[in-house]
Amino acid sequence: MRALIIEPQIFTSFMIEDALRDAGFTSIALATTEEEAVASAEAEPPDLVTSAVQLRCGSGIEAVRKIRLRQDVPVLFITQQVEEVEVEEPDALVVKKPFLAAHLPPAIAEAQERSH
Numbered sequence: 103m104r105a106l107i108i109e110p111q112i113f114t115s116f117m118i119e120d121a122l123r124d125a126g127f128t129s130i131a132l133a134t135t136e137e138e139a140v141a142s143a144e145a146e147p148p149d150l151v152t153s154a155v156q157l158r159c160g161s162g163i164e165a166v167r168k169i170r171l172r173q174d175v176p177v178l179f180i181t182q183q184v185e186e187v188e189v190e191e192p193d194a195l196v197v198k199k200p201f202l203a204a205h206l207p208p209a210i211a212e213a214q215e216r217s218h
Contacts, residue, residue: 103126103127103128103129103149103150104127104128104129104130104131104146104147104148104149104150105122105127105129105130105131105148105149105150105151105152106130106131106132106133106139106142106143106148106150106151106152106169107119107122107130107131107132107133107152107153108133108134108139108151108152108153108154108157108162108165108166109132109133109134109152109153109154109180110134110135110154110156110157110158111154114154114180114199115132117203117206118152118180118206119132120203121203121206121207121210122150122152122206122210124207125207125210125211127149127150129146131146131148133165134157134158135157135158135159135160136157136159136160136161136162136164136165136168137159137160139151139153139157139160139162139165139169140165140168140169143169143172143173143175144172147172147173147175148175149175149176150175150176150177150178150210150213150214151166151169151175151176151177151178152177152178152179152180152210153165153166153177153178153179153180153181154179154180154181154199155179155181155182155183155186155187156181156183162179162181163179163186163187163190163191166179166191174217175217176213176214176216176217177194177195177213178195178196178197178209178210178213179191179194179195179196179197180196180197180199180201180206181196181197181198181199182198182199184196184198195209195212195213195216197209
Protein backbone atom coordinates (compact mmCIF):
# COMPACT_ATOMS: atom_id res chain seq x y z
CA MET A 103 0.00 0.00 0.00
CA ARG A 104 1.10 3.53 -0.74
CA ALA A 105 0.73 6.59 1.51
CA LEU A 106 1.29 10.29 0.96
CA ILE A 107 2.42 12.40 3.92
CA ILE A 108 1.81 16.12 3.43
CA GLU A 109 3.83 17.69 6.24
CA PRO A 110 6.35 20.57 6.39
CA GLN A 111 8.09 19.40 9.60
CA ILE A 112 10.54 16.59 8.86
CA PHE A 113 10.55 15.13 12.39
CA THR A 114 6.75 14.93 12.37
CA SER A 115 6.76 13.30 8.94
CA PHE A 116 9.17 10.63 10.22
CA MET A 117 6.85 9.86 13.16
CA ILE A 118 3.93 9.54 10.76
CA GLU A 119 6.00 7.40 8.39
CA ASP A 120 6.89 4.98 11.20
CA ALA A 121 3.21 4.58 12.13
CA LEU A 122 2.24 4.03 8.48
CA ARG A 123 4.94 1.39 7.99
CA ASP A 124 3.71 -0.37 11.14
CA ALA A 125 0.20 -0.28 9.61
CA GLY A 126 1.44 -2.10 6.50
CA PHE A 127 2.25 0.73 4.10
CA THR A 128 5.29 -0.15 2.01
CA SER A 129 5.60 2.94 -0.19
CA ILE A 130 5.54 6.39 1.35
CA ALA A 131 5.90 9.73 -0.42
CA LEU A 132 6.59 12.99 1.39
CA ALA A 133 5.43 16.45 0.31
CA THR A 134 6.01 19.78 2.05
CA THR A 135 3.97 22.02 -0.28
CA GLU A 136 0.52 21.95 -1.85
CA GLU A 137 2.02 21.69 -5.33
CA GLU A 138 4.32 18.78 -4.38
CA ALA A 139 1.41 16.94 -2.76
CA VAL A 140 -0.88 17.22 -5.78
CA ALA A 141 1.92 16.24 -8.19
CA SER A 142 2.88 13.24 -6.06
CA ALA A 143 -0.71 12.01 -5.85
CA GLU A 144 -1.12 12.36 -9.62
CA ALA A 145 2.13 10.52 -10.33
CA GLU A 146 1.43 7.65 -7.94
CA PRO A 147 -2.09 7.58 -6.45
CA PRO A 148 -1.95 6.91 -2.70
CA ASP A 149 -4.11 4.54 -0.69
CA LEU A 150 -4.07 7.01 2.23
CA VAL A 151 -3.16 10.69 2.67
CA THR A 152 -2.10 12.33 5.91
CA SER A 153 -1.99 16.10 5.83
CA ALA A 154 -1.04 19.09 7.90
CA VAL A 155 -2.98 22.32 7.28
CA GLN A 156 -0.13 24.83 7.18
CA LEU A 157 2.48 23.93 4.57
CA ARG A 158 5.67 25.62 3.38
CA CYS A 159 3.68 26.87 0.41
CA GLY A 160 -0.07 26.48 0.04
CA SER A 161 -2.65 24.69 2.15
CA GLY A 162 -3.02 21.06 3.13
CA ILE A 163 -6.79 21.40 2.94
CA GLU A 164 -6.57 22.69 -0.64
CA ALA A 165 -4.07 19.96 -1.56
CA VAL A 166 -6.49 17.32 -0.26
CA ARG A 167 -9.38 18.88 -2.17
CA LYS A 168 -7.38 18.84 -5.41
CA ILE A 169 -6.30 15.24 -4.85
CA ARG A 170 -9.87 14.17 -4.11
CA LEU A 171 -11.10 15.72 -7.36
CA ARG A 172 -9.20 12.97 -9.17
CA GLN A 173 -9.45 10.07 -6.73
CA ASP A 174 -11.39 8.92 -3.71
CA VAL A 175 -8.75 8.44 -1.04
CA PRO A 176 -8.98 8.27 2.76
CA VAL A 177 -7.48 11.30 4.51
CA LEU A 178 -6.23 11.88 8.03
CA PHE A 179 -5.44 15.48 8.97
CA ILE A 180 -2.65 15.84 11.54
CA THR A 181 -2.63 19.47 12.64
CA GLN A 182 -2.90 22.10 15.35
CA GLN A 183 -5.59 23.85 13.26
CA VAL A 184 -8.37 21.46 14.27
CA GLU A 185 -11.04 24.18 14.15
CA GLU A 186 -10.08 25.17 10.60
CA VAL A 187 -10.39 21.57 9.43
CA GLU A 188 -13.74 21.20 11.21
CA VAL A 189 -15.07 24.27 9.36
CA GLU A 190 -13.58 23.46 5.94
CA GLU A 191 -13.92 19.66 6.01
CA PRO A 192 -16.52 18.84 8.70
CA ASP A 193 -16.43 15.07 8.09
CA ALA A 194 -12.64 14.86 8.22
CA LEU A 195 -10.75 12.72 10.67
CA VAL A 196 -8.24 14.79 12.68
CA VAL A 197 -5.36 14.08 15.06
CA LYS A 198 -4.33 17.19 16.98
CA LYS A 199 -0.67 18.18 17.17
CA PRO A 200 1.27 17.66 19.29
CA PHE A 201 0.44 13.96 19.31
CA LEU A 202 1.90 10.77 20.67
CA ALA A 203 2.95 8.02 18.27
CA ALA A 204 0.31 5.81 19.93
CA HIS A 205 -2.44 8.13 18.64
CA LEU A 206 -1.69 7.35 15.00
CA PRO A 207 -2.43 3.61 14.54
CA PRO A 208 -6.10 3.83 15.58
CA ALA A 209 -6.60 7.00 13.51
CA ILE A 210 -4.99 5.38 10.45
CA ALA A 211 -7.23 2.33 10.89
CA GLU A 212 -10.33 4.53 11.22
CA ALA A 213 -9.41 6.51 8.09
CA GLN A 214 -9.08 3.26 6.15
CA GLU A 215 -12.35 1.88 7.53
CA ARG A 216 -14.26 5.04 6.62
CA SER A 217 -13.29 4.62 2.98
CA HIS A 218 -14.68 1.09 2.68
